[in-house]
Amino acid sequence: MSSILLYLSLLIVGGLLSYKGLIHTQLMNRIDKLQLACLFALLFIMGLRIGMDDRVLKAFAQIGFHAILFALFTVIGSVGVVHLLLKIFKKKRGAANDL
Amino acid sequence: MTFKIILAVVLGTVVGFFVPSQWYDATDILLTIGLCLLLFFVGIDIGKNKNVLQDIKRTGALFFIVPIGVAVGSLIGAIAVGYLLGYPLNESGAIGSGLGWYTLSSIIIAPYSSELSVLAFLTNVMREVFAIALIPIIATRIGFIEAIAPAGATAMDTTLPIISRNTSSETAILSFSTGLILSILVPILVPLFLFR
Numbered sequence: 001m002s003s004i005l006l007y008l009s010l011l012i013v014g015g016l017l018s019y020k021g022l023i024h025t026q027l028m029n030r031i032d033k034l035q036l037a038c039l040f041a042l043l044f045i046m047g048l049r050i051g052m053d054d055r056v057l058k059a060f061a062q063i064g065f066h067a068i069l070f071a072l073f074t075v076i077g078s079v080g081v082v083h084l085l086l087k088i089f090k091k092k093r094g095a096a097n098d099l
Numbered sequence: 100m101t102f103k104i105i106l107a108v109v110l111g112t113v114v115g116f117f118v119p120s121q122w123y124d125a126t127d128i129l130l131t132i133g134l135c136l137l138l139f140f141v142g143i144d145i146g147k148n149k150n151v152l153q154d155i156k157r158t159g160a161l162f163f164i165v166p167i168g169v170a171v172g173s174l175i176g177a178i179a180v181g182y183l184l185g186y187p188l189n190e191s192g193a194i195g196s197g198l199g200w201y202t203l204s205s206i207i208i209a210p211y212s213s214e215l216s217v218l219a220f221l222t223n224v225m226r227e228v229f230a231i232a233l234i235p236i237i238a239t240r241i242g243f244i245e246a247i248a249p250a251g252a253t254a255m256d257t258t259l260p261i262i263s264r265n266t267s268s269e270t271a272i273l274s275f276s277t278g279l280i281l282s283i284l285v286p287i288l289v290p291l292f293l294f295r
Contacts, residue, residue, distance in 0.1 A: 007138050007256055011275060014142020023143055031143050038137040039260045043107035043231075045126050045133065046257070050108075050224065051115015052123050063214070067221035069180050070194050074222070075229050077176025077195075078248035079237060082168035086244060089164055 104231050104261070134256055141259055141271070148268040158273050161244065165273060166280040169248050170288070173198055189292045190215055196288035197223040198281045199230065199251030207289045226251060230258050238265040247274045252285055254278030 017023050027034075051057075174195045181191020193215070197204030201223030209216040230249035238246035243266040250258040255278025263271040 007134065008279065010135055010138045011142040011145070014139040014144075015146035016142075018143040018146030019149065028143070028147070031140055031147075035137065035140045035144065035260050035264075038133055038140060040103070040107045042130065042133045042137065042257060043104055044111040044114075045129050046227075047108040047111020047113075048115040048118060049111075049123065049126050049130075051112040052118055052120055052126070053115075054120070063218050064221060066184055067218055067225050069184065070177055070191075070218070070222040071225035071229055073176035073180035074173040074195050074198075074226060074251075075176070075233065075249040076172075077174070077179070078169045078172035078251065079241065079245050081172030081175065082165060082248040083241065083245050085164050085168040086242070089160065 105228070108228065108231075137260060138256065141263060144263060145268050145271055157269065158276070161273055162276055163280075165244060165247060166277045166284070169251060169277065169281060170196075170198065170284055172248065173251065192292040193289050194219050194222050196285060196292060197226075197251075198285050198288075199223050199226045199253045200282060200285045201227070203285055204289050207286065208293065211293045223251075227253055227257065231261060234258065234261050235265045238262075243267060243270040244273065246270070247277050250274070250278065252278055252281040255282060 018028070174192060177191045177195025178188060181188070181194065186194075190212075193204075193208055193211075197219050201220050204223055205216045205220035208219045226249070230251070230253065233249050234246045237249065246262055246266055247254050247270065250262060253259075254262060254274045255276075259271065259274055259278065262274045266274075
């Protein structure tokens with residue numbers, strides 16, 4: 001929970017500083033590249049942790065197949081239900097606008 | 100982009116084989132620092148858009164609709180595949196309730212069953228990998244808002260920059276709020292399925 005609060009506050013502080021124009025233009029111009037550099041570093045570390053964790057590696061052989069199926073179906077289910085809800089929401093909003 | 104992302108993870112995994120396990124805790128600190136920097140930069144990126152407050156107001160009902168859709172869809176998907184593979188409803192429900200947050204969900208499940216805990220860990224790691232690979236495709240083929248769905252709870256941190264790059268700043272805001280609501284739901288839903 002504390003990390004969620006930390007992440008939220010950093011996002012808000014970054015957003016407010018840039019909204020108010022308090023970020024240096026040089027940093028502003030490089031923001032895309034900085035985001036990418038951080039992202040790739042984080043992905044590399046995520047991979048590093050997978051490679052370092054014996055538990056994960058052993059489990060991959062045992063129940064990896066089930067995990068792939070669970071992951072795939074939860075992703076399909078999420079996208080499907082969100083898509084469906086958006087359709088209903090847009091239809092209702094469309095109907096409300098017609099009134 | 101997707102290829103580069105997957106390459107970074109695979110490269111990390113290969114290097115991870117040769118890194119001593121004592122360094123595992125250090126990666127925790129690196130992840131936290133990296134995430135903090137990243138979120139600060141994402142915040143700056145969002146703040147560049149001067150219409151940001153109007154954008155939040157415009158998301159309106161979507162603020163609730165999207166996380167509800169993601170959670171319900173994950174549960175339906177997990178229970179359906181769990182039924183086919185012979186898992187009891189409560190166990191597959193708990194796996195689906197992980198919503199992509201692999202560390203927390205596996206820790207909560209650990210006292211119940213270590214095997215299920217590892218399955219939760221792997222499922223949600225795989226979900227993040229699928230999300231990273233699929234977000235750019237879903238954003239272009241299906242829609243920006245649907246691109247948030249595969250990410251689950253990670254829509255507010257690790258996958259947020261991918262969503263932000265492939266969609267709009269308005270979607271990035273919705274992505275963060277969705278990830279936040281889902282992150283709050285994980286520690287509520289997982290025990291709800293297992294410990295009654």
